[in-house]
Amino acid sequence: MEKNTSIHENNIVPDNNVSETLETEMESGLEFGHITYPSTRRGWVFRGLRDGFPICLGYFAVAFALGIEAKRVGLTAFQSFLMSTGMVASAGEFAALLLIESHAGVIEMITTCIIVNLRYFLMSCSLSQKLKPSIPAVHRFGVAYCITDEIFGLSSAVPDYLEPFYTYAITVISVLGWSGGTVMGVLVGSILPPMAVNALSVSLYGMFLAIIIPPAKENHFIGGLVAVSMAVSWVFSVLPLTAGISSGFKVIILTILLAGAAAYLKPIEMAEETD
Amino acid sequence: MNDNVYISLLIMCGTVYMIRLLPLLFLRKPITNRFVRSFLFYVPYVTLAVMTFPAIVTATENVWSGVAALAVGLIMAWINGDLFVVAVSCCVTVFLTGLVL
Numbered sequence: 064m065e066k067n068t069s070i071h072e073n074n075i076v077p078d079n080n081v082s083e084t085l086e087t088e089m090e091s092g093l094e095f096g097h098i099t100y101p102s103t104r105r106g107w108v109f110r111g112l113r114d115g116f117p118i119c120l121g122y123f124a125v126a127f128a129l130g131i132e133a134k135r136v137g138l139t140a141f142q143s144f145l146m147s148t149g150m151v152a153s154a155g156e157f158a159a160l161l162l163i164e165s166h167a168g169v170i171e172m173i174t175t176c177i178i179v180n181l182r183y184f185l186m187s188c189s190l191s192q193k194l195k196p197s198i199p200a201v202h203r204f205g206v207a208y209c210i211t212d213e214i215f216g217l218s219s220a221v222p223d224y225l226e227p228f229y230t231y232a233i234t235v236i237s238v239l240g241w242s243g244g245t246v247m248g249v250l251v252g253s254i255l256p257p258m259a260v261n262a263l264s265v266s267l268y269g270m271f272l273a274i275i276i277p278p279a280k281e282n283h284f285i286g287g288l289v290a291v292s293m294a295v296s297w298v299f300s301v302l303p304l305t306a307g308i309s310s311g312f313k314v315i316i317l318t319i320l321l322a323g324a325a326a327y328l329k330p331i332e333m334a335e336e337t338d
Numbered sequence: 339m340n341d342n343v344y345i346s347l348l349i350m351c352g353t354v355y356m357i358r359l360l361p362l363l364f365l366r367k368p369i370t371n372r373f374v375r376s377f378l379f380y381v382p383y384v385t386l387a388v389m390t391f392p393a394i395v396t397a398t399e400n401v402w403s404g405v406a407a408l409a410v411g412l413i414m415a416w417i418n419g420d421l422f423v424v425a426v427s428c429c430v431t432v433f434l435t436g437l438v439l
Contacts, residue, residue: 113422114421114422116422117421117422117425117426120425120429121425138343142343142344142347145344145347145351146347146351149347149351149354149355150347150350150351150354152354155350155354159346159347159350162346162350163342163343163346163347166342167346169349172346172349172350172353173349173350173353176350176353176354176357177353177357180353180354180357180358181357182385183354183357183358184357184358184360184361185381185385186358186381186382186385187357187358187359187360187361187362188361188365188378188381189378189379189381189382190361190362191361191362191365191366192365192368192369192375192378194362196366196367196368200363203359203362203363204359204363206362207355207358207359207362207363208355208358210358212385212386212389215382216382216385216386217421219382220382257399258433258436259433261398261399261403261432261433261436262429262430262432262433262436263429264397264398264432265394265397265398265404265407265411265428265429265431265432266425266426266428266429267425268389268390268393268394268397268407268408268411268428269407269411269414269415269424269425269426269427269428269429270421270424270425271386271387271389271390272390272408272411272412272414272415272424272428273411273414273415273419273420273421273423273424273425274382274386274421275382275383275386275387275390275415276412276415276416276419277415277416277419278383279383280416285380285383288380288383288384288387289383289384289387290387292383292384292387292388293387293388293390293391293392295388296387296388296389296391296392297391297392300392313388314385314388314389317384317388318381318384318385318388321380321384321388322377322378322380322381322383322384322385323377325376325377325380325384326373326374326376326377326379326380327373329376330372330373330376331372331375331376331379333372333375
C-alpha cells in the first residue's frame with residue numbers, strides 16, 4: 064500500500080489534507096496544512112535532519128547546563144557522555160544526577176526513573192499507533208530509543224504512518240547536540256556567553272509552538288484544547304498546592320486529565336482500517 | 339565512587355529505555371477502542387502545550403524576553419508553521435530583547 068493513499072487516524076483533522084494553498088504545492092508528497100511532506104525515505108531523512116536542527120540547538124543549551132551540574136556531582140566527561148547518550152532525557156538526567164549524588168539504592172533509582180520519565184510511556188503508547196502494524200520489530204526497538212518530548216512531537220505530527228527513518232534522522236542530529244552539549248558543559252563550564260545560552264533556551268519552546276499551533280488553527284477543538292492546557296498549566300504552576308509538583312509529574316497529570324476530557328467530549332471519527 | 343557511577347548509569351538508562359520500549363513493543367495492533375484512540379490522539383497537543391507554557395516565559399533570565407519570544411513564536415507558528423523558522427525567530431527575539439532590557 065502506498066503511504067500517500069493509506070487511510071489512517073490522522074486524516075481525521077478536517078481540512079488538513081485538503082489545503083487551500085494549492086498554488087504552493089510541490090511536485091510530490093503529501094499536503095498537510097501548509098507543509099508538504101516527502102514521499103520517499105530519502106526525502107524523510109533530509110527532512111528529519113532539517114527539522115532536527117532546532118532540536119539540536121535547543122538540546123545543546125539545555126545539555127550544557129546539565130553538563131555543568133554533572134561536573135558538580137563529580138562525573139567525568141566520558142561518564143556524562145554515556146549518561147546523555149544512553150538516557151536522552153532532560154528532567155530524567157537531572158534526577159539521575161541527584162540520585163547518583165545521594166548514593167541512592169537500586170530500588171529508589173528505578174522508581175524515581177519510572178516516575179520522572181512516565182510521560183515517555185504515554186508517548187510510546189501514542190506512537191505505537193503511528194507505526195504501520197506490519198513494520199519489522201527492529202524499528203520498534205529503534206523508535207523506542209528516540210522518544211523524547213521533542214522527537215515525539217515531530218514524529219506524531221506527520222500525517223499517516225510514521226516513516227521510522229524520519230525519527231532516526233531527527234534523533235541522530237538531536238543526540239549530537241544533546242551529548243555534545245553535556246560534554247561541553249563538563250569541559251568548558253561557563254565559557255559560552257550567558258546571553259547565547261539564554262537565547263538558545265527558548266528554541267525548544269518555539270518548536271513546540273510550531274507543532275501545535277498550525278493544527279490548532281485548522282481545528283477549533285484542538286485550538287481550544289491547547290489554550291485550556293496552557294491555562295491550566297499556568298494555574299498549576301502558581302497555586303501553592305500544586306506549584307511544588309515536579310514538571311515531569313505535572314505533564315503526566317495534566318495529560319491524563321485533559322486528553323481524557325478531550326477524548327470524552329469529542330471522540331475522533333474512526334477511519335476505515337485498510338490493513 | 340567511580341565503579342558505582344557506571345552501574346547506576348546502566349540501571350537508570352535501562353529503566354528509561356524499558357519505559358519507552360514496552361508500549362511500542364506490545365501495542366502492535368491498532369487500538370480499536372474509540373476513547374483510547376481519541377485520548378492518544380490528543381496526548382501530543384496537551385503535552386506540548388503544558389510543557390511550553392508557562393515554561394517559555396521563565397526559561398530566560400528576563401521574563402519579558404520570554405513573553406516576547408512566546409508572542410513572536412505564536413505569530414510565526416500561525417503564519418508560517420515551519421519548525422526551524424519559528425524556533426530561530428524565538429531565539430533571535432530573546433537575543434535582541436536581551437540587548438535592550
